[in-house]
Amino acid sequence: MQEKYNPRVVEQEAQRHWETTQAFRAVEDASRPKYYCLSMFPYPSGKLHMGHVRNYTIGDVLTRYHRMRGRNVMQPMGWDAFGLPAENAAIANGVSPATWTYDNIAYMRKQLRSLGFAIDWDRELATCSPEYYRWNQWLFLRMLERGLAYKTTGVVNWDPVDQTVLANEQVIDGRGWRTGAMIEKREIPMYYLRITAYAEELLSGLDALPGWPERVKTMQANWIGRSSGVEVAFPYADGTGVLTVFTTRADTLMGATYCAVAAEHPLAARAAAQNPELARFVEACRHGSVMEADLATMEKKGMATGFFVVHPLSGAKLPVWVANYVLMGYGEGAVMAVPAHDERDFEFATKYGLPVRRVIASQTGAYESVAAPWQDAYADYGVTVDSGQFSGLDFAQAVDAIAAALERKQLGRKRVQYRLRDWGISRQRYWGTPIPIVHCEACGDVPVPDDQLPVVLPEDCVPDGSGNPLAKRADFVSVACPRCGQLARRETDTMDTFVDSSWYFLRYACPQQSQRMVDEAVDYWLPVDQYIGGIEHAILHLLYSRFWTRVMRDLGLVRLDEPFANLLTQGMVLNEIFFRRTDGGRIAYFNPADVDAQVDDKGQRIGAVLRADGAAVEAGGMGTMSKSKNNGVDPQALIDEYGADTARFFMMFTSPPEQTLAWSDAGVEGASRYLKKLWAFAREFDETMRPLLAIEGDRAGAAADSALAACRREVHLNLKQASYDLERHQFNTVASACMKMLNALDRAPRADSLARAQLVAEGLSILLRVQSPITPHICHGLWRELGYAGDILDAGWPAVDETALVQDEIDLVLQVNGKLRGNIRVARDADRAVIERTALGDPGAQRFIAGQPIKRVVIVPGRLVNVVV
């Protein structure tokens, strides 16, 4: 056995062993319960970052733990390999996105392997391979056939200089990121997926996900945004049509004093045609900021259209205004305005002198006919007043009565409205799944027949930032129409990369399947038992995946509703931020690795200096590791210096998985120190105690010695705690339980007895197994070195020996009036009378009882005694 712990040697040996034994190959086995553990697959950006290390370590701990528990585990890995950064890299470096991507994958795969994850690499997939994305195309065509995919126009950011469409993140302050040109909004044809058809199911399905964080479910529910209300038609006063609005407050209909439409509403356009001033206003609204956060604080502006509508119930003539606070994208793009009971309408009406009519009172009889002007809108629910035949009703009654009255006149009905929009998947980009459509002069938009799939993306393009590279490729664009054979033009848009990630977890069940999108293996492996990823995917990726799975279900491809049974959202990795303000008012950031902290003799931070010049820097607190703050730590440097096990141990020990993790060099040192200590202890056992085991001995030895029994109890207590904590995903205390076990074994009486050797042999076998999910390499190595039987992977999870936990005598906490006054030692089975007598006789207690009458003695068995005086 090596004298010193050498992670490099230990880790290479373990990894080689796992590879030669194909230790992590997952094979369907109906006789065993399966455990499918999945961490969100990485985008191959170049190299791993700390977030990856944390993400995959969490998944690996769970995978290895459940394997030891006897589950048939599967942990796959793949690459979310399409996307914009590959094109940006191509523009910057002149290499093709394909080359860049495949190079990155090769490097990151090596990094992942060096971390020793129990991954079945036979199942690896990359979404940019035709074998994968052909099924994106295939399913898209199925959706098209069923009306779940459709084409309509959508608005995009257009860079007039580069003649290209930009993603939102490429638009900075309204200008193109490369050209600095003012971005225009353009309407172009795009394909959409009808996720709204599943809105209700995606919402109600959340109730069937007890293993998801409440926070994520709430975010999804808000995103879907179901609201039930009433659709109300306001006939035009000139009889040429109706203005339809949606309201959740139909009870306030009698208080409507005007209607307002969005600038993009057809009625606004119609009015603007005859009114140049209005046309200018509408145009100004269009050019205004589209940032939603800006909209919320924007001043309310509007202009009368000159149009009037008729109130559907009262018959009153109401003016129609164009207002910037009405969104075209929600409901009908038009609202009925009730200034008395809606804050936005109130603000608008007050500004433009529109009438306010109050029709809701807080409760029956409380309403007073207070004369205008009112100071505020009353937006709460209440009782209808001054509403003619609808007066005196509560909210539900009023909505029912008004909806019924509208329905009789055929001017309205109850309806459910969702905030969720259909999913636009067209991207005017090169590095993505080609949309399998051919545009033919004669036949129109023709789907590519299944037997011509996949539509292969040429991999040798090098985008230069202008236009769409695919459109410049005659060999890609020019194609015979599948229907009539005439020369036609292939669609050059590609799919949103969220399509790729919406079903990769299904494909892992059968990555080699070349005939079908998925096969029966899905029935075995799915749903994913544990999904792990960042909270940033709480909405889009997870919602799209739930939608896509249901579409596949309805096509008969899979038999499940929800793809992810349990979800763990890991916290972000933070590091300190240090900076200096330069003369120009700029801020220069310094990497924490180059900064020394200064502390006082209590260990409190009093300042920080840059090592290079010894001068002070300002501390900016903790923030997520990022390039802009210059506070990133490269995991590779960590692995190279300390090894994968130290990195893994630190990550698990420092914070519970869902919380943010604060990076700390000292913390890494601590983890490393512990592993060294473990190695040294094991070596000492190997050399001095293990030889004793060869001698036939009395197994009861450890139990007979009370100090050794206490030590053994400590080990089993910590085993119990660690098992409990693994089930609830609190890995930091699992790591600390391991440290406590080592401390306990280390403190066991030093006599070189057989009994002690037996105790340590058992203790180490438990410790190594408990710790092996976290630090698999060192545990594998020590397991072998110490001569335990077989592969630790197959050793099984240790069982708690309940008899080891039993004590003959127990310590009880002694309280007087609820305050700690000492401890008493009593027999395990002492009855109340004995405990009470012992407690009252305790000198520590007597000092505080001091002759006062005893009111009561509370005894909590096995825990404490509280004497109340």
Next chain:
RNA sequence: GCGAAAGUGGCGGAAUUGGUAGACGCACCAGACUUAGGAUCUGGCGCCGCAAGGUGUGGGGGUUCGAGUCCCCCCUUUCGCACCA
């Protein structure tokens, strides 16, 4: 503004059902060994206090023999949504 989560030593964080608050680790202090140590080992370490003791889980109240944990009010922070009709 709405919604959710969280506030515990100098720091990361423990405390399973109300039952010894601060486990484990980091930092810090003292000591040992050492040519040296940023190695290793031993001890200490919430705050006030020489001590006895007091006090302490964001603040205030309550329930209880007993509250970090349960109830009410308030404050702060983080995250999400944000003119959604």
